Amino acid sequence: MGCCWGSCKEDSASQGGDASERTHLLVDPVSNNTPAQRANSDDFISRYPNSVPKKTDEQSALSRILQETATNVIDVAALDSHNLEQHEYKERTKQYQQRLMQGSGQRWNLSSPSLLVDIPMPEKVLAALPLSYADMDLISTTVLHANMALDELKVEHKEDLVVPFRIP
Amino acid sequence: MAEEMKKYLKQLLSKVDNLLCILITDRDGVPILKAVNEKCPELAMRPNFLTTFAMATDQSSKLGQGRNKTIICMYSSYQVIQMNKLPLILNFVATADCNTGHILSLEPLIEPLLGGLKGAVIES
Numbered sequence: 001m002g003c004c005w006g007s008c009k010e011d012s013a014s015q016g017g018d019a020s021e022r023t024h025l026l027v028d029p030v031s032n033n034t035p036a037q038r039a040n041s042d043d044f045i046s047r048y049p050n051s052v053p054k055k056t057d058e059q060s061a062l063s064r065i066l067q068e069t070a071t072n073v074i075d076v077a078a079l080d081s082h083n084l085e086q087h088e089y090k091e092r093t094k095q096y097q098q099r100l101m102q103g104s105g106q107r108w109n110l111s112s113p114s115l116l117v118d119i120p121m122p123e124k125v126l127a128a129l130p131l132s133y134a135d136m137d138l139i140s141t142t143v144l145h146a147n148m149a150l151d152e153l154k155v156e157h158k159e160d161l162v163v164p165f166r167i168p
Numbered sequence: 169m170a171e172e173m174k175k176y177l178k179q180l181l182s183k184v185d186n187l188l189c190i191l192i193t194d195r196d197g198v199p200i201l202k203a204v205n206e207k208c209p210e211l212a213m214r215p216n217f218l219t220t221f222a223m224a225t226d227q228s229s230k231l232g233q234g235r236n237k238t239i240i241c242m243y244s245s246y247q248v249i250q251m252n253k254l255p256l257i258l259n260f261v262a263t264a265d266c267n268t269g270h271i272l273s274l275e276p277l278i279e280p281l282l283g284g285l286k287g288a289v290i291e292s
Contacts, residue, residue: 071230072230073230074227074230074231076227079223079227083215083216083219084196084197084198084215089196089198089215092194092196092198093198093199096194096198096199096200096288096289097170099287099288100169100170100173100200100201100285100288101169101170
């Protein structure tokens with residue numbers, strides 16, 4: 001009933017030309033669909049036997065369904081591998097070898113799994129100035145202070161841990 | 169370049185104990201690149217054995233669990249692991265007691281090779 005009322009309401013709204021909160025943004029898919037678009041629905045055909053869709057549309061829809069079903073079905077009996085002929089196999093192997101030899105500009109880059117990387121001039125890196133004592137001192141005192149601060153962290157609970165809700 | 173690739177594949181083969189062969193083929197089972205141990209069974213490298221994977225992976229992708237990526241077959245004496253890298257297929261043959269996880273971990277190491285090999289494949 002609710003659905004009926006809704007559609008009546010919509011009709012009156014669309015007749016009046018006013019858009020309200022009950023106006024559907026999308027056009028009603030059932031009432032406005034042409035029979036050709038619904039050709040794949042058995043339900044529709046049984047309800048409207050006289051309005052037969054166009055032959056070509058029906059054919060294409062049927063063939064589409066058939067194709068979709070064929071791709072989705074796992075037909076074990078039809079799984080017949082097409083084996084290559086011996087000469088075809090040899091020919092193709094030879095072809096692959098040739099293509100690999102040519103390389104044809106293909107590159108394969110191996111990302112090196114090692115973390116250590118070669119440095120062209122190690123003397124420079126090794127001869128760099130060491131960290132100054134002042135900096136080291138600063139780092140160690142800061143870390144010390146941070147550690148002390150962390151140790152002194154305490155939770156002070158002032159309220160009860162379990163609070164009864166006053167539900168009337 | 170082919171020699172470099174073969175050498176790299178050989179290296180990978182020797183990394184895993186009891187791995188007998190790494191075979192990169194097209195979907196008809198024609199080998200493109202391989203590294204084979206002398207103990208590898210000849211039957212496991214025949215194209216009509218390898219090509220069944222191409223069909224099996226296609227069909228098992230219809231089971232509603234997404235695209236099939238790898239099929240592992242355990243036999244009493246050998247294990248065969250095949251990976252879907254279409255148009256290429258990555259085949260590993262190992263003895264039954266070989267560490268399967270170890271073989272699977274070779275995949276990212278072989279991946280860089282495949283990009284170059286895909287160009288060489290004849291689409292049938």
